[in-house]
Amino acid sequence: MEGYDRLAALMTGDKGLSIFRAFKRLNAKNLLYLQAEIVIKEKELNRIMKEDRESREKFREQFSSSVRLLKGGEEPSAQWKKWMELRVLLGEYNTAFAQHAQLLRLKAPHGRDLEVFRGWLKENAFCATPVECDQWFGGNGESTKDLVTLSGRYENVDSLTRWVFGTVVPWYHGVVGDKKAGDEETGVVYYDDDRIIRATRVTSTITSSVIPATSMIVLYLVDHMVWRLVIIVLYNICFSIILGLLAKARRVEVFAASTAFAAVQVAFITNFPRD
Structure with a gap:
């Protein structure tokens, strides 16, 4: 190959x-050109619409309330022809607008x-x-x-x-x-992203189970109430940092989880007498 x-x-x-x-600049320029074309056509359409309204011809004055009359018979009216030109431009503009918006969302x-x-x-x-x-x-x-x-x-x-x-x-x-031997077609050594994500997910799961368990063990082994409170603070700090690194959590979620973890630890040490 x-x-x-x-x-x-x-x-x-x-x-x-x-x-x-x-091609963000070219796409933006294309949108600007389409926008300018539409503005020009819109001004021309408004002029034709005004002429039809002020024509004192009953047939033309009814264009604003009848698409059938606006389209005319064998020969469409000037106003309808201008609408057809605008319709094509609007279709191109809307499509380009949506595509450009999608491009800007790409990282x-x-x-x-x-x-x-x-x-x-x-x-x-x-x-x-x-x-x-x-x-x-x-x-x-x-x-x-x-x-x-x-x-x-x-x-x-x-x-x-x-x-x-x-x-x-x-x-x-x-x-x-x-x-390692690289890929036959490209010569590149590939690593499975999904396998890496699964490994880090397992690591996160194990860590989330170990932290609360070790916290309870340490609090059980320490007798002095002051040291228990210090341990709670340190564990909470570690828990917040690790939660922010191992999970896609928002700040409010990290705050809520840390508060709940601290509450569990406080409830645990209340079962032990103060020295």
């Missing part, structure tokens, strides 16, 4: 490398993925025309901010998973991965 076939195989093998140009590629992607492009000269390859390196006068990814591996995952993707996997690849 060579050229774009090989590049397509790379993007298929790793969703994080599905990196494309969004920029992660720095690590972009680095891997560019490294592959440098090692595999897939296109004979330099301008076609430069677009991924900020060439042609365009900024790299115009690059977007269709399906980033760093989206909708917790901080621990992002850290594994961005730090652990590259480290592991540097130690072990280089010794």
